[in-house]
Amino acid sequence: MKRHILSGTLLLAVSMVPAIAGPSEGKEVFDKSCKACHGAEGQGNPGMAKMMKVEMRALGSKEVQAQSDADLKKIITQGKGKMKAQSSLSAKQVDDVVAFIRTLK
Ligand code: HEC
Numbered sequence: 001m002k003r004h005i006l007s008g009t010l011l012l013a014v015s016m017v018p019a020i021a022g023p024s025e026g027k028e029v030f031d032k033s034c035k036a037c038h039g040a041e042g043q044g045n046p047g048m049a050k051m052m053k054v055e056m057r058a059l060g061s062k063e064v065q066a067q068s069d070a071d072l073k074k075i076i077t078q079g080k081g082k083m084k085a086q087s088s089l090s091a092k093q094v095d096d097v098v099a100f101i102r103t104l105k
Helices: 002-019 023-033 046-051 069-078 091-102
Strands: none
Touching: 023 091, 069 091
């Protein structure tokens, strides 16, 4: 009986893993697709901001963190202001990168 419960718990733990958006996978996406403009910690690359003539808010700032996941996903997939849509990302990569942005606050 004890053994049965144990293996059930293990199965549950394993099957839950893919359902969680992954900040660590998100970091990979971020490093590849966002870091050049947003900086390693999402603080914004001042050179890029100057070149694009725009103020970039830190992704960890209150203003950015106050937006919902849906808002952030929309910015990433449809673009906002001077930022173009990041259309090469899969839906999962977008979820993962939003999970990563949440670790920056
Ligand atoms: C070519 C440079 C560039 C790349 C690449 C880029 N961004 Fe941006 N991003 C910007 C700029 C510039 C802004 C500010 C846009 C504005 O306010 O006009 C911005 C704004 C944002 C915002 C909104 C912040 C706010 O102030 O509300 C989010 C969220 C964001 N980017 C996430 C991402 C993510 C995630 C990626 C990677 C998948 C990414 N960006 C890739 C340049 C970039």
